[in-house]
Amino acid sequence: MLRKLHGVRLPHAKATAHEPFTALPIPEKVLIPLSMHIGTPCTPLVKLRQSVTVGECIASSEAQFSADIHASVSGTVTAITDYRPARGGVCKAIEITADGEQTHCPAIAVPTYTDRTSFLEALRHSGAVGMGGAGLPTHIKLNPKQKIEQLLVNAAECEPYITADDRIMQEKPEVIIAGIRRILDVLGIPACSIGVENNKPEAQKKLRSAARSDPRITLVPLPPVYPQGAEKVLIYHITGRIVQPGQLPADAGVLVMNVSSICFLEEFFTTGMPLVSRGVTVDGECVEKPCSLTVPIGTPVRDLLNFAGCDFDRMARLISGGPMMGMCLPNADYPVTKTMNAVLALGEAPERTVTNCIRCGRCIQACPLRLMPTELEKAYDRRDAKALRRLRVDLCMLCGCCSYVCPANRNLAASNALAKGFLRKEAGQ
């Protein structure tokens, strides 16, 4: 039985739900960051002017908590440079000038495995990371110490505009189900639930049909409420289990995987090709032809926007991801990464006058984690670290539901983001 979910109903604006994936023409150059995952950044394995082929490992790390990086185009390494990700920090990036041939690496072979350890080892070298946004290396995610009772497939895709997962489900349902079965078999997980929102009827139908012969797999239709796809929200909604503060989903006996990540995993184990491309939704009011594109990792966002007929003069906001939790890109030269599921070209934001809080309580009602955004805002204004800790600002996932419903237009989620930074500074991190 589905539980009552706090959150908000957003306009879907999913203009690309019926736009099949099209391969973007190979870019002239790609810039591949060496940190597109949670964990240790990779170090380059290639030198300047070296020739590389598609799928060749170009950067790696000895650390277990990392994910290899592979060339997404064949060509020549023309720069190894410092790169500043939009989320902050700095890492190295490798620029490859494409030769247009897309020659595959001769070392690529279908991986073999005999048990869980060799399965995870193969995956470790695939470059797989969570493609839904977080970027946790998949070989780490699939190796919990706790006993897992259920695999949850996150196919909610609850933000407006984004349809990359929806398109994958519509176009490759059998591949996804084969990937789920492979994970259940290798890891000995007895059951799987696929959570798909009701605004994706075609995906629901195709997945249900592909899974009908396996009683371990159940499709769970979900109401299209944001943030349905947030990990803890999805776990609660499907299983009723609560992941306590400081715990991982595995502590609640579940393992959550994004649907595109599962699709990649299955394709890797049937072709041997590492993670070198991904599906990206290109949309927004400044785009003439919203589209679903398959894109080599490292392609400049500008190439995607040009393909979609973007009006650059009108574009005032460029977002990687969704409008609620996505990240602003300072310019269109940023490259597509393993976790970038959408690029949105938006105009000027409407003017919003911020007024005093009228204590209506809507922000509290909307918060999926039952936090008290209005009290958190006041605590941050006072720089009251003790109150911020007591009110559990650390749990805030910055989903923006509170800001969205506030009639006084208060920037509650932004205030929480600043409060989290303030607490980290207080703790000397």
Ligand code: SF4
């Ligand atoms: S941004 Fe934080 S406080 Fe606001 S609704 Fe989301 S989780 Fe709750």
Ligand code: SF4
């Ligand atoms: S929704 Fe806005 S006005 Fe209402 S209590 Fe929260 S902060 Fe105050």
